Amino acid sequence: MSQPTIDYYFAPQSPWTYLGHLRFWDIARKAGAKINVRPVDLGGKVFPVSGGLPLAKRAPQRQAYRLLELQRFAEWLHVPINLQPKFFPVAGDDAAKLIIAVDLRLGSDAAMAFTDTVLRGVWQQERNIADEAVLAQMLAERELPAALLEDAHSQAVHERYELDSQQAVDAGVFGAPSYVLDGEIFWGQDRLDFLERALAARR
Helix, strand or coil, X not given: CCCCEEEEEEXXXXXXXXXXXXXXXXXXXXXXXXXXXXXXXXXXXXXXXXXCCCHHHCCHHHHHHHHHHHHHHHHHHCCCCCCCCCCCCCCCHHHHHHHHHHHHHHCHHHHHHHHHHHHHHHHCCCCCCCCHHHHHHHHHHCCCCCCHHHHHCCHHHHHHXXXXXXXXXXXXXXXXXXEEECCEEEECHHHHHHHHHHHHHCC
16 A cells, blocks of 8 residues: 555644644654645635634624633643634734745654644744744744745745645645545544544555
8 A cells, every 4th residue: 555645734823733633643643654844825815715714703792602611622632722813813924934945845754743833833932933033932942944044935835835725725725733644635623533544444
């Protein structure tokens, strides 16, 4: 059986991505799966096609239930979370492009580790991931080259971000996180059990 490959579509400011990130990484590693790290422009590219709405435009009932569900899952998973962090909503484009830059230069494991730093920055530490100085500090904390910030502004990274966002749309992705295995979408960190079963069935 060939090595399974999972396309990991996410937004670096997504709380649901945060809640599932390390668990997903662990599931993939145990299954010997390759991860294609694909941060995408959820609000600018995916939602306009899929009918999704930015948080502020959702009905009050949906916004209230979102907070309830985040609390429930955080407690169930034993993952600390600040439900209403200081810097949220926040633009995720710069962080997404920096994650891509890490991936292109250092590979998917480094990109997954740096993504964890970014997600924790938003949902645990109340850091502004739209601030380049904050992103530079995060690189330093991971002992990653500062030059990656310059890479993040390159045409190659911009094109990859656009391509990954379009591939998400083409794959039928409509929310984050989404894990795509053999063309099958598993949407949301609460679907990781199904992804794990699908990977086990391939062995």
